[in-house]
Amino acid sequence: MRTIYVVGLGAGDLEQMSIGLYRHLKKAQQLFVRTEDHPVLHDLKNEGVAWTSFDEIYEQHDQFEAVYQNIVQRLITAAASGDITYAVPGHPFVAERTIQLLLKEAETQELNLKFLGGASFLDSMYTALQIDPIEGSQILDGTSLKRDDFQLQQHIIIVQVYDEMIASDVKLTLMERLPDDYEVVIATAVGSSKEQLLRVPLYDLDRVTTLNNLTAVYVPPVREEALLQEEFATLRQVIARLRGPDGCPWDKKQTHQSLKPYLIEEAYEVLEAIDQEDDENLIEELGDVLLQVMLHAQIGEDNGWFSIQDVLQSITSKMIRRHPHVFGQAAADTAEDVVSNWEAIKQAEKGEQKEGLLSGIPQGLPGLMKAISMQKAAAKVGFDWTEAQPIWDKLNEELSEFKEEVEAGSQEDQLKELGDVLFTVANLARFYKLDAEQAIAQTNHKFKRRFECMEHQTESLGEDMKAMSLDELEAMWQESKKTDQ
Numbered sequence: 001m002r003t004i005y006v007v008g009l010g011a012g013d014l015e016q017m018s019i020g021l022y023r024h025l026k027k028a029q030q031l032f033v034r035t036e037d038h039p040v041l042h043d044l045k046n047e048g049v050a051w052t053s054f055d056e057i058y059e060q061h062d063q064f065e066a067v068y069q070n071i072v073q074r075l076i077t078a079a080a081s082g083d084i085t086y087a088v089p090g091h092p093f094v095a096e097r098t099i100q101l102l103l104k105e106a107e108t109q110e111l112n113l114k115f116l117g118g119a120s121f122l123d124s125m126y127t128a129l130q131i132d133p134i135e136g137s138q139i140l141d142g143t144s145l146k147r148d149d150f151q152l153q154q155h156i157i158i159v160q161v162y163d164e165m166i167a168s169d170v171k172l173t174l175m176e177r178l179p180d181d182y183e184v185v186i187a188t189a190v191g192s193s194k195e196q197l198l199r200v201p202l203y204d205l206d207r208v209t210t211l212n213n214l215t216a217v218y219v220p221p222v223r224e225e226a227l228l229q230e231e232f233a234t235l236r237q238v239i240a241r242l243r244g245p246d247g248c249p250w251d252k253k254q255t256h257q258s259l260k261p262y263l264i265e266e267a268y269e270v271l272e273a274i275d276q277e278d279d280e281n282l283i284e285e286l287g288d289v290l291l292q293v294m295l296h297a298q299i300g301e302d303n304g305w306f307s308i309q310d311v312l313q314s315i316t317s318k319m320i321r322r323h324p325h326v327f328g329q330a331a332a333d334t335a336e337d338v339v340s341n342w343e344a345i346k347q348a349e350k351g352e353q354k355e356g357l358l359s360g361i362p363q364g365l366p367g368l369m370k371a372i373s374m375q376k377a378a379a380k381v382g383f384d385w386t387e388a389q390p391i392w393d394k395l396n397e398e399l400s401e402f403k404e405e406v407e408a409g410s411q412e413d414q415l416k417e418l419g420d421v422l423f424t425v426a427n428l429a430r431f432y433k434l435d436a437e438q439a440i441a442q443t444n445h446k447f448k449r450r451f452e453c454m455e456h457q458t459e460s461l462g463e464d465m466k467a468m469s470l471d472e473l474e475a476m477w478q479e480s481k482k483t484d485q
Contacts (some may be wrong), residue, residue, distance in 0.1 A: 002083065004079050004084055006092045008118010011121030013192045013193060025087065032054070034054050052078075061100070064143045072101045076114050086102075090119070091120035125191075129155075138155070152221070152231065152371065158217040162214075164206050235290075266289045268309075275445070392428070402421050450481060
């Protein structure tokens, strides 16, 4: 069976390498190195040790994964003619993607991997920075960094930051979560005679000249509470404290039932901020909606029913499951295709139990919104007008019937006929693809704005609106309309 001996070159120079690894490298018949840019190899070269480097492969590919895949395939090909030795910086199992790929290949091929050890840079890093990893630490790969990888309250060490391009990517990713001037440490060749620690503001991370194969970036834990207010975990802790034994009396007494009005109110305030195109207000109102979600989740957790993790898992799973055209193999070229797929998947999830078309419509929806939802559901089986004129005729009919009941009927009958009028208006709005709830919300807002203008006008004149005649008020109303022009 073919054997690949894997050696870690350590984090420093030859003086730090064990005698056993040194002897193996000296006598290796076929020695391959991922990169020859390492102090140990500089020393071994002076002793006449020869090797094959894979440095040139980095110039042949745009993605690091392709580089590592290529290296692994070359190693496997080389091993076909006899045992070989493969040397990597540091320790084979610390920030070394090629080793993970080799392990995967060894599962399906006649390939024997023998790991001879190596010294990780981490021990030297902890010593150089004087930090204790038990406080919480992360080791992240600078070549594939994502903004959501960070736990900002932990020690973060970002490895493989060996050139300006990677440093720039790391800087920009960190800036999504941290201030531009947050101090980080550029650590190079830790544990060796050439060890260097350079403290720089984040914006200068890619402007230093010491970046090389032995460079890592250390991000100290964030201790300032203001910087942590953007973190989801902080919000959860705040809500838990508000509901805790020493928390807020109002928050502690809330239940799912008592919070219902607030969720509806906050949702409408979001709509108002959208209509006003006020981004600052929208941020605040969306936060208020999220607060309601977090309070409901905390109530569930306090009672042992569910937690925010259950909420997140539920919606994430649903989004993946119901978007097979994104996360699977299904096709959906239009928004209509997406809706069709969604409904089919939704029905399949409910199993063989067939429900009525109107059964899934929430009972707590506002009246006009609920009317439109029911009309849309009925339209799926063809129970719908295909032209506008019959709807207009129906509206005139309902208005006449309502007028008749106003003149002769009871209040209960008047209420029924008024409901028919509103239901028909909702149908008319749906036909013209108008949002009836949005329409009435805009009119309410317009009335409020104009009426407040009237109030300000009478106040400036020192008059009392209650003492004014209807004709005077109407004149003021017409004047207030000019402010909307």
